[in-house]
Amino acid sequence: MRVVVVGAGIVGAAIAFAAARRGAEVTLVDAVGPAAGATGASFGWIGTSGKFPGGAAALRDDVLPHWRRLEAEVPGVEIRWTGSLTWPAPDGPVPGAQLLAADRVAALEPNLRDPSPGALHHPGDGALDPVAVTGALIDAARGLGARTRFGVPVERVLVRGGRAAGVETPDGPIGADAVVAAAGTGMAGLCDLPVAASPAVLVRIPAQRGLVRTVFAAPGFEVRERAGGGLLAAVGCPDGPEEAGHRAARAVAAAFRGTADARPDAVHVGLRPMPADRAPIVGPVPGLPGLYAAVMHSGVTLAPVVGDLVATEVVDGVPAAALAGCRPERYAACDTQGT
Template sequence: MSTSSLLADVGAGTPPIEAFLDEAVQRRVDGVVVAAVDVPDRMLEPLLTSGAQVVTVGSPRHGTSTDVVSSDDERIAADAVAYLHSRGHRNLGIISGPVRVAPGSARLDGYRQALRDHGLRPFYLRGVFTSAGGLCGRRSVGVDQAVRVDARVVNVLSSSVSGDLVVVGAGIVGASVAYHAARAGAAVTLVDAGRPGGGVTADSFAWVGASGVRKGPAAGLRATATAEYHRLGAELPGLPVTWSGSLSWTGQDSAPDAGPGQTIVDAATVAALEPALRRPPEWAVWAPGDGAVDSVGVAERLVAAARAHGARVHLDARVTAVRRDAAGRIAGVETAAGLLSGATVVLAAGVATAALGASLGVRVPVEPSPSPLFRLRAPAGLVRTVVNTEDFDLRQVAADRLIAAADSPERTLAAVRSTFHGAGGVELLSTRLGARPMPADGEPIVGPVAEVPGLYLAVMHSAVTLAAAVGRLVARELVDGTVESALSGCRPDRF
């Protein structure tokens, strides 16, 4: 006897559920397993009338006669409270899920009763059964603030993260999120209007450094940049990263204090590090741990690795809208080729993130910031490190190629020729003007959007520097359900 199966993703809302159930009736299926908690009884009546066997996963249904596979959600919640209490925890909160469905209400009942039994005060928030909904709930009850003091956050009652994740943007940040989430086991769809790294990622100078004095909400995140790229390089051998170190100097007479990972070096040391310099400065800041990446090459490797872990990749497919279901939850994204369903959507689309957010009534305070990048023909080995001066940021990217980040191609060309021996024949090959996504306060915007369950933002300046770290942390939040303290200063609700 041969059998066949139909599988339907009903996470996008009621119309797809009805369409699937209607098709099941038309095909005269022998049986249906319903594993969605919010399917109304009325929708099952045509199936039952047709003679099909129906099994529901969850709590018993009072309006229909179906077989049920269920768990004792009330007992599970009570046991979880008892376990945490036995381990010495006393301030116990719960994100219960929607109380209109049985799992949410049963868990809340078990939680409340168990806290009464132990003489504790209940502290709960009603959420939705999505990853971003859970993250928003945790932040609302103060988890982000708690982890700054105590990183031992216990997570027992969270539902499994919705497996269908859509990442909008295959630049280096979106590619990193897609790779890390797919590697962690999520069902990932990555969509981009162009090619991997084809947007502002391609216009980045791509200096990766964790050295120096760091301030601001993302200081801890930036401090991990080089370590995260070393980790990523171990996972993806051959990743195009060059660890050359960086040299920085200005025209000031006295050197600044060295920050973490930095050393103040004299002219002789500078000359040894950069032999082609005409006039080595009296001092320079040497950061031996710094490096640079081929940003497009890294994005391409991340996308290929995400695909190898099962991600579906849609390139040259512009997202025209982000869709919500009848309950206001994220349902996926619309493209010219149709709807790409997903219960969670990560917007990592650079400056386009603002417009996509605005279509949902969400303000994303990001503006385009000009990013000039010049490509130069130069002798092999002219520049050996990442060089940062008042005139330019400069590094060698191939035997006969330099790239420079500066304001004027003419002034940059003149400065390079006057700074290095053997640079008289250096030529300007091309000029690109990218548009970096610059948040209003200069800090990354990373995290769930409370007013749109299922929406998650990942947009920032220094995207290349932070991509390896941010991709891993965002994947942990969305796949594992953690709340990452390193991202606590980057949340969208700070605006």
């Protein structure tokens, strides 16, 4: 079976690897190259303690087992299993997480200025370098025979006999039995789904090693240590990247001792693919058999479980019950384009 995957972010890379692993002839196409979209600016938190809206809830329990499987199976998939702290703890129980009193928060984050009033601890969470891991998944897919076409924009989906039959590119057509659109904020050119581009900012802040030990999430920012040293913070972007960078550094300095003089040394804006109801959109696109959509927020967390389920559906033809709440049909006005 020939499968074209459009988009070499972490979601498309995970799908390409999973489909190649099941014996499909995979071609992974990207207008730019690996991790050129949101993935390249991502904070990289494998987070199971946050919100899992809509159909994402059914995927939560499989997130960590699938990342652990890929870590064991794919060279270059390296994860820092530090756990996460959400401070202060949100109201209500969160599966798999524990409410910690201030003294236990201080033991996990000794440089935190004010560990009261406690935090939500998810010991299973981790973080990764999304660019490196996307590259590793693509290398692994290539090792299984997948082809890659980078710097090649997909102009439209080819239709033959009422089915998706491949994609058209400036270099000519690429034929396929199935087309998986994992193009993030670029989905509009491939099918009509309500996906907004939601800006967020990734900020690198110099700091001594061990200053922040978990993935730490507080109102308005998230921060963690990079594998190579220094800190990474993620913040929203209502005020432009430069101000967002300074805001992130101030927020980290207000929360942690030892960062008072920290200035951002790199600021990267990413456009997060954000479905209208914030839940993943994964499944056959209504109106065009053979065209399949996979677009979501929290794509770093979800990529391995979604990749595996998409390959099960597209290559093996076996519907995945866990994806039942993620289907594109929930948007009444979902019409295909590019015919």
